[in-house]
Amino acid sequence: MTKVCIYGAGAIGGLMAAALSEAGADVSLVARGPHLAAIQDKGMILRKDGQETTYKIKASDNPADLGQQDYVIVTLKAHSVPAIVDQFTPLLGPETAIVPAVNGLPWWYFYKADTGTVLDDNPLETVDPGAAQWKAFGPQRAIGCVVYPAADVPEPGVIEHKYGNRFSLGEPDGSQSERLERLSNLFIKGGLKAPRKGRLRDELWIKLWGNCSFNPVSALTGASLDQIGANAACTDVVRRMMLECKAVGEAVGARFAVDVERRIEGGTEIIGHKPSTRQDVEKGRPMELDALTSTVLELARKLDIPTPTLDAVAALVRMQGSVLGLYQHNEALESLIFKR
Structure with a gap:
């Protein structure tokens, strides 16, 4: 057995x-x-x-x-x-x-x-x-x-x-x-x-595509996925984050079988759902940020790929986690992923 x-x-x-x-x-x-x-x-x-x-x-x-x-x-x-x-x-x-x-x-x-x-x-x-x-x-x-x-x-x-x-x-x-x-x-x-x-790595990136964008945006705003999709400005932020993530993924060989617009539609059609990172905030649990956002930034720094929108949103959500006592600030990690 x-x-x-x-x-x-x-x-x-x-x-x-x-x-x-x-x-x-x-x-x-x-x-x-x-x-x-x-x-x-x-x-x-x-x-x-x-x-x-x-x-x-x-x-x-x-x-x-x-x-x-x-x-x-x-x-x-x-x-x-x-x-x-x-x-x-x-x-x-x-x-x-x-x-x-x-x-x-x-x-x-x-x-x-x-x-x-x-x-x-x-x-x-x-x-x-x-x-x-x-x-x-x-x-x-x-x-x-x-x-x-x-x-x-x-x-x-x-x-x-x-x-x-x-x-x-x-x-x-x-x-x-x-x-x-x-x-x-x-x-x-x-x-x-x-x-x-x-090619399991392709699926990892398709899922990460949503995790690295929808999760921090929801964590910061408290909005559900459909609410994010109904707001043109927020959707534009998510789109820019996804395009930056896609550039990093493709640089390490990932193939994206769907385009950005379809991925956004697939996420925002889920009514009333808040991603796990926002649930962490609401339930006072440690926020899962590094696997979802910092990994992409680590690769971007090592491969010299610009990710301005991801950088900005990641900085905000990490500050949110620190202020709420749900994320432990790490100087060595900060220097790695926000290095210029």
């Missing part, structure tokens, strides 16, 4: 855990606090399609309780992982794959990327300070994942599915490996869509 540990049993982690349990995998969760206590006491409850299902899944706040795994799926926010890499050690055997199911550009992005730039086979400082994950895990363990579903944790121990069921997967080198196929098949057997992509 395939052993899968989900490190971070929040909304997306819980949704994955339910699907993998349905597929017959040996699933375990690393969680904490009231959420962990509820799962240990009554099981994890998934509300989906008007139905409620309880899953009895082994859960702990101590990875040593769970043992070595075939796959470790990381569903924590990207900025929280580098400081705790040592906690993953009990989960890792010689062949354990690590699947970062995170927003933004992942720490392994330039492993076997073959972009022809100075970035190849080097870590991203903005999401992996000091190459903590690159060194502790090793990029050869990584399987890429692009997360599309939306879910929430309305109360401890309960996962509420909102929409979407696709998790695109891919090897950093674009190959169709046995470990990739096995994980994809488990997701599919559990009722999810899990296409295996030879």
Whole structure:
């Protein structure tokens, strides 16, 4: 039986855990606090399609309780992982794959990327300070994942599915490996869509296109996506941010299968939805900024690509996070991404 540990049993982690349990995998969760206590006491409850299902899944706040795994799926926010890499050690055997199911550009992005730039086979400082994950895990363990579903944790121990069921997967080198196929098949057997992509990085950029623009604009204004789309001035800001992001992505080999206007339409047609970064503000949670904005600026600085609109909005949203106590200011990072 395939052993899968989900490190971070929040909304997306819980949704994955339910699907993998349905597929017959040996699933375990690393969680904490009231959420962990509820799962240990009554099981994890998934509300989906008007139905409620309880899953009895082994859960702990101590990875040593769970043992070595075939796959470790990381569903924590990207900025929280580098400081705790040592906690993953009990989960890792010689062949354990690590699947970062995170927003933004992942720490392994330039492993076997073959972009022809100075970035190849080097870590991203903005999401992996000091190459903590690159060194502790090793990029050869990584399987890429692009997360599309939306879910929430309305109360401890309960996962509420909102929409979407696709998790695109891919090897950093674009190959169709046995470990990739096995994980994809488990997701599919559990009722999810899990296409295996030879060019997963293209999908990472399409999603990041929205994250780096809509997220900070919503965080600053409090507007939902449709409200942003209904305001011509705000839409113009988003458009300029996307065009700058596209220039950076194309410089490292990304292909954008849709144009800017279609991407904006696809985002703003979602009525009443506020991106995760605005939800962080409203709920007083640490803001996920570096994976969504700073990564693009890091690449832009290293490749000498101008990004004036991204620079301005990123500076404002980082100040917002600092003032609210939801983002930790880092002088070294500031000098890296705002260097001229």
